Structure formats: C-alpha cells, structure tokens
Amino acid sequence: MPQKLSAKLKQLLERFEARDKGALARVITLVENRSAGVAALMDQLYRKTGRAHVVGFTGAPGAGKSTLISRLVAAYRALDREVGVLAIDPSSPFSGGAVLGDRIRMADHFRDAGVFIRSLSTRGSHGGLSRAAREATRVLDAFGYDPILIETAGVGQTELAVMDLAHTTVVVTVPEGGDSVQVMKAGLNEIADIFVVNKADRSGAERLRTELDLSVRLKSDGGWRTPVLLTQAAEGQGIDALVQAIASHRAYLLSHRDPVIEGERRLREFREILTTEMEAQVLRGLARGAVASLVSQVSRGELNPYHAARTITGSPATMAEVLWAEERDKETPDEAEG
Ligand SMILES: Nc1nc2c(ncn2[C@@H]2O[C@H](COP(=O)(O)OP(=O)(O)OP(=O)(O)O)[C@@H](O)[C@H]2O)c(=O)[nH]1
Numbered sequence: 001m002p003q004k005l006s007a008k009l010k011q012l013l014e015r016f017e018a019r020d021k022g023a024l025a026r027v028i029t030l031v032e033n034r035s036a037g038v039a040a041l042m043d044q045l046y047r048k049t050g051r052a053h054v055v056g057f058t059g060a061p062g063a064g065k066s067t068l069i070s071r072l073v074a075a076y077r078a079l080d081r082e083v084g085v086l087a088i089d090p091s092s093p094f095s096g097g098a099v100l101g102d103r104i105r106m107a108d109h110f111r112d113a114g115v116f117i118r119s120l121s122t123r124g125s126h127g128g129l130s131r132a133a134r135e136a137t138r139v140l141d142a143f144g145y146d147p148i149l150i151e152t153a154g155v156g157q158t159e160l161a162v163m164d165l166a167h168t169t170v171v172v173t174v175p176e177g178g179d180s181v182q183v184m185k186a187g188l189n190e191i192a193d194i195f196v197v198n199k200a201d202r203s204g205a206e207r208l209r210t211e212l213d214l215s216v217r218l219k220s221d222g223g224w225r226t227p228v229l230l231t232q233a234a235e236g237q238g239i240d241a242l243v244q245a246i247a248s249h250r251a252y253l254l255s256h257r258d259p260v261i262e263g264e265r266r267l268r269e270f271r272e273i274l275t276t277e278m279e280a281q282v283l284r285g286l287a288r289g290a291v292a293s294l295v296s297q298v299s300r301g302e303l304n305p306y307h308a309a310r311t312i313t314g315s316p317a318t319m320a321e322v323l324w325a326e327e328r329d330k331e332t333p334d335e336a337e338g
C-alpha cells in the first residue's frame with residue numbers, strides 16, 4: 001500500500017509544481033533530512049524527471065571547480081538555460097559572498113531567478129550523502145533546471161557514487177596537481193568524459209594537456225574520445241569550448257543509448273531507494289516500541305544481538321510488527337477497510 005501524501009506535503013507539492021523556489025528549497029531540505037514522507041513526495045515528482053543533463057565536476061581541492069561552475073552558469077544563462085547547481089560536501093561552500101572577488105560573483109547568481117544553488121553536506125553515513133545528492137538532483141530535474149551542475153572534491157566512495165549520477169563527468173586538473181601519472185593513479189581517467197586543465201596561466205599546463213591527451217588516446221573504447229581542454233576559469237578563458245564539449249557529449253550519449261547500462265543504472269537507484277526505505281521503516285518500527293521486549297533485552301545486554309535480529313527477520317509476524325508499526329498506528333478502522 002503506497003504511503004499517501006499528508007495534507008501539508010500535498011500543499012508543498014502544489015507550490016513546487018507552480019515553480020515556487022521556496023517550495024523547492026523546502027523539498028531539498030526534506031530530502032537532506034531524510035524526513036518521513038519524502039518517498040511519497042519523490043514518487044509524485046518522479047514522472048517529471050529525466051529531462052535534465054546532469055554534469056558532474058570533480059578534481060582536487062582548489063583546482064577551480066567552483067570558479068569554473070560560476071563561469072558556466074553565466075554562459076548557460078546567456079543561452080537562456082535555467083541552471084541548478086549542487087555542491088556536495090564542499091570544503092568551501094558556495095556562499096552569498098564573493099567567490100571570484102571582482103567580476104562574476106556567485107552572489108549575482110543567487111539573485112538570479114533562473115539559477116538555483118545549494119550545498120549538501122555530510123550527515124550521518126556517506127551513503128546518506130550520495131542518496132541525498134541523487135534525490136536532490138531528481139528534485140532539481142523535476143523543477144525544470146537543465147543543466148544541473150554538481151561539484152564534488154576528490155575520488156572517495158561518496159564522490160564516485162555522486163559521479164555515477166552524472167551523465168557527463170568533467171575532471172578538473174591543474175598543472176601544480178603533479179603530472180598525469182597522479183591522475184591515472186586516482187582512476188580519474190576511467191571516469192572522465194571531459195578533462196579540463198584549469199589554471200592554464202600557470203607553467204606546465206601545456207605539458208599536462210599533452211600527457212592527458214596521450215593517455216585518453218590509449219583508452220580504447222572506440223566511441224567517445226575524451227577531449228582535454230585548457231581553461232583559465234578565473235579569467236573566463238576556455239569556457240565556450242567547455243560548454244561545447246559538454247553539449248557534444250550529451251549528443252553522443254543520446255545517439256549511443258545503451259539499454260543494458262540504463263537498466264543497471266535504474267536498478268542501482270531502485271535498490272538504494274528500497275534499502276533506504278526499509279532501513280528507515282525498521283528504525284522507526286523499533287523506536288515505536290514494536291518488539292519492545294527484544295529491544296530492551298538487547299540494550300540491557302541480556303540478549304545476543306544476532307539472536308534478536310534473527311528472531312525478528314525469521315518470523316513474518318515480528319517482521320510485520322517492525323515494518324508496519326507506523327501504518328498500524330495511524331490506521332483508523334475505516335481506513336483499514338480500504
Ligand atoms: N591562477 C589561476 N587561479 C585560478 C583559476 N581558476 C580558479 N583559480 C583560483 O583558485 C582558487 C580555488 O578556486 P575554487 O574555484 O574555489 O576551487 P575549487 O576546486 O572549487 O575548490 P574546493 O571547492 O575547495 O575543492 C581560487 O582562489 C580561484 O580564484 C585560474 O584559471 N588561474
């Protein structure tokens with residue numbers, strides 16, 4: 001029985017559908033906090049998703065990802081595109097203050113109705129952050145932003161999971177980041193659809209570009225050939241070529257759709273949603289005092305946790321008690337009929 005939307009969430013959904021940015025921000029906060037009812041809300045929003053081009057940016061801290069994204073936002077706005085930006089667990093979160101000092105300020109984008117910028121940060125487990133990123137991306141997509149630009153630093157588990165959301169992955173490197181060997185070691189060659197060598201004003205940029213170019217030629221997947229672009233984000237140089245490369249990659253993807261890869265992607269999302277839902281439901285079920293005596297015996301150290309867990313999962317009755325505690329609590333006799 002799918003969960004029904006509460007009156008409050010229904011109202012929020014109506015405001016969201018009327019493209020109220022306050023409602024959008026609220027929905028993302030609910031997603032971030034993993035609030036109850038989010039799954040029902042996402043269920044309603046899902047049909048409006050699948051339109052946006054999602055572009056992920058990764059690279060070492062300080063490589064210039066935010067600066068680059070800020071420039072791209074301006075370039076897309078000039079093309080009349082509405083842009084969503086998500087910064088995942090940023091070391092230096094986007095703020096209303098100056099990111100670039102002088103010319104383009106992130107603050108200008110914050111005031112622009114055609115741009116939505118949000119930072120998501122770590123709460124609880126790392127898995128939680130990639131789930132929140134996935135859902136926030138869906139939400140921005142449903143709201144109508146296209147493209148959606150996602151910034152993440154490094155190549156840990158979370159970052160790779162976040163990059164899995166992106167249709168196009170841009171790896172931002174810098175001359176002082178060492179040579180291309182470092183890039184290869186970090187496995188970035190595997191995930192890069194586009195390489196950017198930023199800070200092209202610094203020495204060594206041309207050499208790094210050549211090395212990366214050589215390494216992508218060795219990557220023999222026959223199809224897309226990863227371009228290596230020089231940029232100076234701070235000066236706004238090389239941005240148009242990057243916009244074009246992103247568009248080319250999107251066109252490539254649209255003409256080379258792979259049903260197997262798409263199916264795997266959908267299944268990964270489905271498993272994540274299902275396990276998240278089950279976990280949340282179980283935790284709420286236990287907290288609501290279902291199977292209360294087992295729980296308190298475990299907490300007093302009187303019962304082996306493995307034994308308690310097997311007692312619950314091994315019996316349909318106790319399992320139902322845990323999983324459906326909430327439904328049972330709120331069911332009134334006449335709802336129970338239907
Ligand atoms: N010399 C030079 N500096 C740049 C260039 N692009 C960005 N920077 C500077 O590099 C610094 C870091 O830029 P950010 O855009 O914050 O880098 P980031 O990759 O987002 O950093 P984190 O979010 O902390 O990982 C800032 O001081 C920028 O002004 C460039 O092309 N040349």
Ligand SMILES: [Mg+2]
Pocket residue numbers: 065066067090092151
């Ligand atoms: Mg940044």
